[in-house]
Amino acid sequence: MRVVILALLLALPCLAGSRARYGGTLKVAATARATETDPLLADTPIEATLVSLLNRPLCRAEKNGAITPLLVTELSRTTPTTVKAPLRSGLARPNGPGLAPAELAAHLTKLSGGSSPYRALLSPLKVATANELTLAFPFPDFERALCHPALAPQGVGPYRFAAQTFTANVFFPEGRPFTDALTVTSTDARTAERLLQQRKVHLALGLGTAADESALLFATFLAFNPVKVGPDFRAAFEAAIERSDLVRFFVLLPAAAMGQLLPPPLSAGMTEPAKLPRPSPLATPRELTLAYDAALPDHRAVAERLQVKLHASGYRIALKPLTRAALRAKPDAELALQSLMIPPVPALAVALALELGGRHDQLAAQLAPLGLISDDKARAHAAQVLAEKLWPELPLIPLYAQALGIQAAKDVQNLKTDAQGLPLLDAVFLGQD
């Protein structure tokens, strides 16, 4: 008994150190400037992290596969095609009225009929009404789709933004953030690292040292117009471009080459695509235009690399920087770099690939058979098989997948990430060293 008491006494300081503590300001350095505020467009790792402070989806996909309801009290099925999603009450927003069930239904309806590639995630949705969503066909991964940060209705999040500071939303249904406030400093990687070392910030986002491969879900594709680029383009690309070089020299880390339609965390066990024969250089140079996201240095560097490397194959590529909205609205570009936040579910990833590849009309037909598979692993495998089948058909060339690199100071406690690899900063509290 004495021993037990002594052990408890010795453990008291440790308990005190790990106990959640409210208050304080979490100082964050970000290596990229967050310019987009619309969840549908703020889909780079840093942007998604910061936008999720203000806008949360209906639920959160946990890394262990579980789903945590956030804006809804529950997500349950009454039938295979009926999802019950009653909205929490009192979802106040800093400006305007609180989020109402009808507004949420309208939001989901609008998204499913919109032009964003993320509408593919809602392709099974047939009717959205208050508290209930009706599907066109059974689709077990639909609840995971609802957890995608891009589908979040605007205005309900753990923080509110004012005067360049994120302040805690004490009415957030999951509970108020531990820190009272959160500040973000946009800077370059070297400065962010130095700030972190000097303890001027608690967190540095975008530093490529985190090696959580399961978070490599931010995929970049080269979408092409098959008519404009010619029949041998894919083979010429594969012959000219080393994806590992792209990852090593031209994109922010952590990143990995992406040889499949699905990002690395979802493509385990997939068969490598067959090597295409190297085509001979074009006799007559082909003039093409490659559109890319002007806000992303990665895009520019990769676009330049493609321009240089494909030149020897006879492709004269002009570069055209566009805003993200303009880029997304240009599905028929000759060449375009498109980055998407891929959900950690193979069937949903295939849906996004189909959408990005211009096969929106085939979504239901392709996804419905997957929805009939109730076993998660079997469904994931079927999705991988479908992805392998679609690889040569879709006018998409997967390039690389990135994750959010995070470095934290020692006093940052309870730093967790969701299934998307995004940090849950509202759960972070500042402890003592």
Added chain:
Amino acid sequence: MRLRTTLAVAFLGLSLLQVLAVVPIALRNLSALLQRQQESRIDQEMAAVDATVQRLGADVQRAMDELATSPALEDAARDAAKLPPPPALTSAAATLMVPRGLSVLSLFDADGRTLSSGHLPARLGDLDEALFKATKGNHTLVPVQVELRDETGLHTRPALVTSRALDYGDTRVWAVGGSLLDERVAQQLSRLTGARVEVWGGNEKLGTAGTAAEPTTLRTVSWAPVAEVRLYFSRADLIATRTEVLRAFLALAALGLLLSVGVGFVLARRVTLPVEALTDAARRIAAGELDVRVEERATGELKALVQTFNKMTVDLKATTDKLVASERIAAWQEVARRVAHEIKNPLTPIRMSLETLVAASEKDNPRFKALFKESAVAVLEEVDRLKRIVDEFSQFARLPRPALAQVDLAELCRQVLALYAPHALGEGAAQLTYASHLDDGALVSADRDQLTQVLVNLIKNAEEAMTATGKGGAVTVTVRTQPATATIEVRDEGPGIPPDLRARLFEPYVTTKPAGTGLGLAIAARILQEHDGKLEVADEAGPGACFVLTLPRNARG
């Protein structure tokens, strides 16, 4: 052409000849001079271009030397062994390039793989053999084709590059850097020379700067085989200068020509004035004005000529006065001889008649009465003859001024011919007839009586000439009109006029008739002269004589 005009034209021609001879030569020499000056200027500017190019290379060498010893390159060499390459390495070339004024810089590992590239970051990780091999171990400047990209695509551009190596432990890093031969070079050289500068890489024009008005002179700076800089120096200034000088020259030449013409005219005037005065004086002298003197305003030979002329006129007047006096004396002598001769002829019968009467009276000749009557008739005849002689002389001396009136010559001739009728010269002798061919409308201003007197005189002469031959014949009077004149011809078929008498026929006292005074034709000629007309003898090939009166039509009307 007048002498003055001739001289002025001669002066103008001489001046023009000088201009035409001098201007082309002067222009050719001027062009050659300007050309040499411009060539010299271009040579100087090309020397400056060469110096600039040398300086460009020296700047590259200096920057690369400095880079080779910089800690930054040592850091890059240290990072070269790291995998994955840190961002500090991949961006090192861009960071090191700009402050050193380089437009090309790549860092290579020992195999020629690009560790970092400032001018083409997209080449990271690639072998860049074209750049690496061309410069590896070469500390001198090498002209090479460098790959560059822009928004439109990948291009090759000429550059002057050199390489430096840095060892860090076992790692060797090559830095290859230099300067692009692009539009900046063109701008720099254009600012230096003022020429239009073009940078060419092969057949592609890579940059141009400045302007040069056509025509131009081309000079080149070559970095064979990758690049060539073409400098176009405008020759427009040269052309403009030559044109300006030509204009000035032509203006001066034109001024000189004008001056030459002016001076020539003045000089010609000075020369020709005395000549013209002499000409005028000669003309006046020819008109009988012997008191003419020419002013001695000339110089030199002309002055001597004028003096000689004046002396000549003086002498001529003196001689003429003497001649006139002599002629007058001779005329008086001739008149006296004629008068004496004419008077002497009647005096002899008068004297003889009177002596016959005196002798018959002294001898109481019974035929005295008859003799008296015969002698008185003879004396009276001779007295009449004397009176007629005196009247003719008096008429010749005091011919009245013509009283002009409109006279129709045809009508006048008809009236005169009406007084004459054909008749025989004797019984059984030849006939004397009259014919006429009269054009109507021959109106003249004349004294009708004086013209009648002339016509009667001519017809009478014709009758007498044909009567003298005894062969008879026809007297033909013809009136003709010409646009300005009207003529009356009086033709006979007599013996004609001896050739030796034709020249003097209208002089007083020249006659072929034994009893003529020789004043009839002289008076007729003088009447015609008073009417601004003339009386002539036509040259007739056949027998007979033909007198032609010519009068101006409406001469005083």
